[in-house]
Amino acid sequence: MTTNTLNNAQSTWARLRPRLKPLPYLLLLPTLYFVFLFTILPTFKVLRDSQIYFHPNRPNRVMETNLQLPGIVAEPRSIRGPHEVGLAYFRAMFDPESEIGQQFRQVMRNTLIYVVAMVPISMLLAFVFATLVNRKIRGIGWARVAFFYPTMLPMVSAATIWLFFFTPEYGLLNSALRFFGYSGPENWIINPRLALWALVIVAIWKNAGYFMIFYLAGLQNLPEDVYEAASLDGASWWVKMFRITLPLLRRTTLFVSVIAVIGAFQTIDHALVMTDELVTGEADLLLYEIYQQRFLLQNYGLANALTVVMIVILLGLTLANFFLSERGDDVD
DSSP states (O other), X not given: OHHHHHHHHHHHHHHHTTTOOHHHHHHHHHHHHHHIIIIIHHHHHHHXXXXXXXXXXXXXXXXXXXXXXXXXXXXXXXXXXXXXXXXXXXXXXXXXXXXXXXXXXXXXXXXXXXXXXXXXXXXXXXXXXXXXXXXXXXXXXXXXXXXXXXXXXXXXXXXXXXXXXXXXXXXXXXXXXXXXXXXXXXXXXXXXXXXXXXXXXHHHHHHHHHHHHHHHHHHHTSOHHHHHHHHHTTXXXXXXXXXXXXXXXXXXXXXXXXXXXXXXHTOOHHHHHHXXXXXXXXXXXXXXXXXXXXXXXXXXXXXXXXXXXXXXXXXXXXXXXXXXXXXXXXXX
């Protein structure tokens, strides 16, 4: 019986051995190592550091009563260096009575307004631009270059250009408003009601041409026979647009919307150039707040806690894109 079992095992291994090719798995090891080293490990490090109070800008010996974090029991003793606070920063961010909570809500409100205003308008302009340049006419290449030109500029350069447009006295926007009889705001950048919208305008100008490339690629891959059949049936331009073009571009729209939202949450360049230390809190975005807490205020724990919030948001958007794409494949 033992001999038969051994023979069966040997024969089974003999059949499976040609199928087991370890070389492809060995080739994946460097990639997995780099993913762990530069993605997974830093993420856990940020999560761990978000539970530590460390503020080198303050005196070396700090009373626990000065931590100002909910859930931390005040004790009449001083602490030195990093101090374990658990989830206190997260409780503070979602506490409406705490200073950190009020600041966090303002930052998330600014970020939400920025995303909701910038993403749809950029995508709409991108689709319009792609529709305009998706024609075989003379000189259309120059139009494509003109629409795509802002994308080639670094965001810092784009913000610097728009600083000239927003200049109070001789800026382009105020000059245009004066032409129509309106004096215009004194300064777009330091005006608390307009600073955030100035960032939105720059982002739209910068990103619309980039999103246009995706829509243009999608339009050029649409089947011509569908439009020919619709023309034979007497379909108007509007019918073709809303019954053929837009439904066939739904995957492109989903992809563009996801990368646009993720890119909006990663915005910091033009905020640094245009509103740095000019408008306190009124135009602070999430990533800009992380930068301030980490490098200017040196509040390491709060900066890491805000980073965890951003990671959760971006991870949620990525997973939503993945599942919606898979669902679209199943429907097709």
